[in-house]
Amino acid sequence: MIIVNDLEKHYRIAKRDPGLRGAIKSLFHRKYETKKAVKGINMHINAGEMVGYIGANGAGKSTTIKMLTGILTPTSGEVKVNGIVPYENRKQNASHIGAIFGQRTQLFWDIPVRESYELLKHIYEIPQKQYEETLAEFVDVLHLGPLLGIPVRQLSLGQKMRCELAAAFLHRPKVVYLDEPTIGLDVAVKVRIRAFIKQMNARYGTTVLLTTHDMQDIEEICQRIIIIDDGNVIYDGSIQDIKSQFGEKRVIHFELEDSITECVLPEELKKVAKILPRTDEDHHNVSISFSNKDISGAEVIHSMMNQYSVADLTIADAKIETIVEEIYGRGMKGRVHHEEIH
């Protein structure tokens, strides 16, 4: 469905010295700087897949999506969506895609939501019967009923996002690009939106490419994730795989009955675990990190309880969030190479 080969995008940014003098100088003599936002990425996504596209701020996610939707023309490389080259055949491509870009509305600002949908019906040439069915379904799932008569400019962020989502799926597109659809929303709205996306995928086989900084979105919606960093793909695979590859690092936090300034590990743990830097003032807490490969959580707990009197403990789970954080961190320091991850 989506085929991307060696895709690159370079932005040309006009550089100028600070201050008024710089501004005047740049009028006559402009210097340009090239910003390589996307540096040769590859991805193949099949019809009906739901893929999480994640990466740190400025990694190049939005830029990629803009090339996939046909908004931007790539600097080089190949893009094909449903057999169409998006930036060459914008209109044709547009009729079978849907998109949401963060907090920017795709709806018409001044007119009531329902009339926005009516206009979209004509723009996308949706048959009347299909339109009515789809709208009824969306109103039901997204609870749009009370919002239909209100102009978009009067909606709250969460209300607007629900309306946006309906607009993006209204013409039953084959592919939907969601660039941060849950940004700034409360938990209840997020849950509703996730349920809606999953339902669309199940019912219409919609392919979804989702960008988000909320790992909960990813865990609930996607089977596969693609991580990019600084314009390069650094991981492409299932969530399961990434968990078993990187998720063996565990941490257990102990709360001790007594205040212990110099905490030492029990003898049997010395080789396989380590104490994390302590942050609390009164020295009641200690966190121990270890790897699942070397020792089980139960053994760590057992040894600690033999040596100290433990008041409470929490086991930090192998969360996708911490894993991704670690990958971003390493990627940004430039230590991670493609091969190392795969």
Place this chain on the structure above:
Amino acid sequence: MIRYMKLYYLFCKQNLKVMMEYRMDFLLGVLSVMLQQFAGIFFVKIVFDHIHELNGWTFYEILFIYGIAATGRSIHHIFFDNLWTLGWQYIRPGKFDRLLIRPINPLFHFIADRLQQDGFGQLFIGIIVISTAMPHLDISWGVLEFAILVVMIIASGFIFVAINLFFATLSFWMVDSLPIVWTIFNLSDFARYPLTIYHKGIRYLLTWIIPYGFTAFYPAAYFIEGSGFEKLALLTPIIAVISCIAAYWFWNRGLRAFTSTGS
């Protein structure tokens, strides 16, 4: 084509509804534009209270040129006003992206997004001024003359559109070209007076480079006996078509260079 006409009608309907919501804005807008136009005419009137001819042109001839300019401009003002906003309302806030993911021509979508009520004031004034001046010209008005006048005015409107589109397109490279569009548009004020009163360089510029001459003076000269520009005047519709094609070509180049905005 039929599809686009239907879509345009639907967009218009929505725009009108919004306009009615802000009824006060509508009235004030129309009135202020009319007032502005009156001021211009009043100025010409004062000048002619002191002299009888300006470089061989009578008051009513000048009024006629003025009327064609106003009517032509109103076409642009009412239907194509959004061209002004390309940089600061569409490209800069990222709203332009939305137009590129819809299965219709983005220029059409952009133009249809807005209907400018204030332009109606311009249209009223234009029509009033033209009909005041018409009986004083040495020409008998038949159906043919009327038809030619209408064609000339429409052509004039589209020349305004083409020139604004061309310079608005620069926004794709520089984010907001409004100051340039504005400066160029102000040149059109020159074309409200007979071009013969200007230096040859200016006349050449307004005829062949930025053809504002064809938005008022040349088409008007067609109806003015012995003006000496009757033949050139007939080029007006052709100039309009050529300008529109050139501007549209440039617009498409701009779309390819479009780099959106970060976020």
